[in-house]
Amino acid sequence: MLKPSQRREAMFYAKTSLFAAAVFLACFAYLKFLDIPGEVNKSVADTAIILMGLSMLISSICYYWNRFDWTIIYRKYLGLVGFAFGIAHLLLSWGAFASLFRATTWSSGAYMPALAGVVALGIFAIMAAVSNTFAASKLGGKAWRYILRTGYLAVIFVFLHVVLLKSARWVSWFTEGMKTLPSLSLLVSIFMVVVIVMRLLLWFSLWKAAKKIDQL
Numbered sequence: 600m601l602k603p604s605q606r607r608e609a610m611f612y613a614k615t616s617l618f619a620a621a622v623f624l625a626c627f628a629y630l631k632f633l634d635i636p637g638e639v640n641k642s643v644a645d646t647a648i649i650l651m652g653l654s655m656l657i658s659s660i661c662y663y664w665n666r667f668d669w670t671i672i673y674r675k676y677l678g679l680v681g682f683a684f685g686i687a688h689l690l691l692s693w694g695a696f697a698s699l700f701r702a703t704t705w706s707s708g709a710y711m712p713a714l715a716g717v718v719a720l721g722i723f724a725i726m727a728a729v730s731n732t733f734a735a736s737k738l739g740g741k742a743w744r745y746i747l748r749t750g751y752l753a754v755i756f757v758f759l760h761v762v763l764l765k766s767a768r769w770v771s772w773f774t775e776g777m778k779t780l781p782s783l784s785l786l787v788s789i790f791m792v793v794v795i796v797m798r799l800l801l802w803f804s805l806w807k808a809a810k811k812i813d814q815l
C-alpha cells in the first residue's frame with residue numbers, strides 16, 4: 600500500500616510521462632510530415648532535450664510570470680523523465696557511441712559531436728543522481744543548487760552536439776530557399792538558446808535585486 604506522499608509522487612511521474620508521450624508523438628508526426636529518416640531516434644532525442652530544457656526554463660518563467668508557479672513542482676519530474684529519454688537516445692545511437700572507442704574516430708577529428716553528447720549525458724546523470732531529498736540534505740543547499748545549475752552547461756553541450764551534427768543541413772535548407780518547414784533539430788536548437796538566454800536574464804534580474812537590497 601502506497602503512502603500518500605508516494606501516491607503524489609507517482610501521480611506526478613504519470614502526468615509527466617503522459618506529457619512526454621505527447622511531445623514524442625508531436626515530434627514523430629513532424630518528422631514524418633517532413634519525410635525525414637530515423638524518426639524514432641530523432642523524436643526520442645528531441646523529446647529528451649525539450650523535457651530537460653523545460654525543467655530548467657520553468658525557474659525563469661515562474662520568476663517573471665507568477666501565474667505559472669503551479670509548474671515549479673514539475674521541474675524534477677521533467678528532468679528525470681527527459682533524462683530517461685536521453686538514455687534511450689544513447690542506446691539507439693550505440694554505433695556513434697561505440698565509434699568513440701576507435702582510434703580512427705580520434706585521428707580524423709570526428710569525435711566531437713558524440714563526445715559533446717556524452718559529456719552532456721554525464722552531467723545530466725549527476726543531476727539525476729542528486730535529485731532527491733537525501734542527496735540535498737547530505738550535500739547542503741548551496742552545493743546541491745550549484746550541482747543542479749550545471750544543467751545549463753549540459754544544455755550548451757547538447758547545443759554543440761546538435762550544431763555539429765546538423766548545421767550543414769540547416770545551411771543548405773536556407774541557401775536552397777527554405778522550401779520546406781524548418782527541421783526539428785533547428786527548432787530544438789532555437790529552444791536551447793531560449794533556455795540559456797532566459798537563465799542569463801534571470802541571473803541579471805537577481806543580481807540587480809540583490810544590489811538594490813545592498814543599497815538600502
Ligand code: HEM
Nearest residue numbers: 637641644645647648685692695696713716717720783784
Ligand atoms: C542528453 C544527451 C543528449 C541529447 C539531449 C541529445 C539530443 C540530440 C538531438 C536533439 C539530436 C537531433 C535530432 C534531430 O535531428 O531531430 C541528436 C542527434 C543525434 N545524437 Fe544525440 N543527444 C544526446 C546524447 C547523445 C549521445 C551520448 C550520443 C552518442 C554518442 C548521441 C548521438 C546522436 C546521433 C548519432 C544523432 C544523429 C541522429 C540522426 O541523424 O539520425 N547523442 N541528439
